Amino acid sequence: MAGTATIPIIDISAEGADQIQVAKELVDAAVEYGFVYVRNAGRDISTEQIENAFGLSRTLFASPLEDKQRCKIEKNNQGWSGMHTETLDPKTQRVGDFKEGFNFGTFKDGKATQPIPRSIEPHQAQLAGFREACHALCQKLLLLFGIGLQVDPPTFFTSAHSPAQPSGSILRFLYYPPPSATPTAEPADVRAGAHSDYGSVTLLFRLRGQAGLEILEPAGTWAPVPVTPPGTEGDVAPPILVNIGDLLSYWTNGLLRSTVHRVSFSSTPTPGESSTDPRYSIVYFCHPADATPLAPVPSARVAAAIDGNVHAGAGADKKEMTAAEHLKMRLSETYLQMYAEGKK
Ligand SMILES: O=C(O)CCC(=O)C(=O)O
Numbered sequence: 001m002a003g004t005a006t007i008p009i010i011d012i013s014a015e016g017a018d019q020i021q022v023a024k025e026l027v028d029a030a031v032e033y034g035f036v037y038v039r040n041a042g043r044d045i046s047t048e049q050i051e052n053a054f055g056l057s058r059t060l061f062a063s064p065l066e067d068k069q070r071c072k073i074e075k076n077n078q079g080w081s082g083m084h085t086e087t088l089d090p091k092t093q094r095v096g097d098f099k100e101g102f103n104f105g106t107f108k109d110g111k112a113t114q115p116i117p118r119s120i121e122p123h124q125a126q127l128a129g130f131r132e133a134c135h136a137l138c139q140k141l142l143l144l145f146g147i148g149l150q151v152d153p154p155t156f157f158t159s160a161h162s163p164a165q166p167s168g169s170i171l172r173f174l175y176y177p178p179p180s181a182t183p184t185a186e187p188a189d190v191r192a193g194a195h196s197d198y199g200s201v202t203l204l205f206r207l208r209g210q211a212g213l214e215i216l217e218p219a220g221t222w223a224p225v226p227v228t229p230p231g232t233e234g235d236v237a238p239p240i241l242v243n244i245g246d247l248l249s250y251w252t253n254g255l256l257r258s259t260v261h262r263v264s265f266s267s268t269p270t271p272g273e274s275s276t277d278p279r280y281s282i283v284y285f286c287h288p289a290d291a292t293p294l295a296p297v298p299s300a301r302v303a304a305a306i307d308g309n310v311h312a313g314a315g316a317d318k319k320e321m322t323a324a325e326h327l328k329m330r331l332s333e334t335y336l337q338m339y340a341e342g343k344k
């Protein structure tokens with residue numbers, strides 16, 4: 001598949017896999033690409049759980065508009081965002097993203113702690129379970145990063161991501177209407193503007209056949225990221241796409257790369273994929289506990305990255321802040337309008 005992104009595929013839960021070797025491969029992928037496919041044999045998150053989550057997403061976005069509007073996104077980053085509400089790349093976008101989103105914060109005793117559309121109220125426990133499974137997978141990845149970077153102790157990142165503490169972690173459903181329903185879209189418009197994610201690690205679930213995601217390669221060209229990369233066609237579910245967010249890149253002095261990506265209407269089609277249908281994706285943005293100071297990571301490899309500054313930008317003008325301060329800084333750039341209104 002010429003032109004498609006080269007992203008390593010790793011099976012972190014294969015029986016008998018050597019965890020040191022897996023950790024090394026994961027770190028190498030994060031340093032070089034910022035993205036990695038985690039092969040999904042249903043061991044970490046079951047196929048049924050993922051299918052159910054996509055089913056709930058369809059139900060949610062098909063809810064009456066008033067019901068979604070009742071749950072509008074607030075400064076806590078939870079709730080529904082309508083078409084064009086979010087502008088991920090304000091410098092280049094003529095108009096906001098052609099998408100709807102719904103951000104779920106925490107659940108308590110299987111119940112949401114925020115307003116949610118009536119249609120999904122009976123299914124809150126399922127959503128809570130899915131969010132928990134996503135967080136557990138992120139913890140597994142964060143432990144592997146600790147091992148692969150020889151952080152002392154290797155649980156340095158996982159302890160900072162305790163699910164019991166308040167954090168910016170968000171489970172997000174996304175719906176991109178079909179181009180036939182967005183006749184005002186111009187050729188240069190995008191379904192989701194170019195951006196890098198804000199947190200530590202992101203999990204992305206996609207559906208076979210639905211194109212659109214592209215990453216910005218070092219040469220400055222956009223490369224499509226197939227849902228089903230070669231060799232995974234026979235897997236029970238497409239691999240889960242994992243990428244490094246700005247916070248983890250910042251925390252590791254830019255050693256782990258936070259790669260810019262977008263969702264376009266017209267990415268070069270990968271065989272078997274198209275952009276003509278509605279597109280659904282599910283994202284889990286994993287963040288450390290709010291109070292976590294983004295202090296130096298006790299790893300010789302990370303420390304060495306300060307001078308080399310492998311990827312300029314992320315860690316370049318480093319000042320110590322907490323995870324919550326880092327998130328606030330990034331959110332205020334995306335929801336310009338909401339934050340401007342707040343300032344009035
Ligand atoms: O929908 C997708 O495939 C990507 C979404 C994304 O990058 C995001 O929400 O941060």
Ligand SMILES: [Fe+2]
Nearest residue numbers: 195196197261
């Ligand atoms: Fe993203």
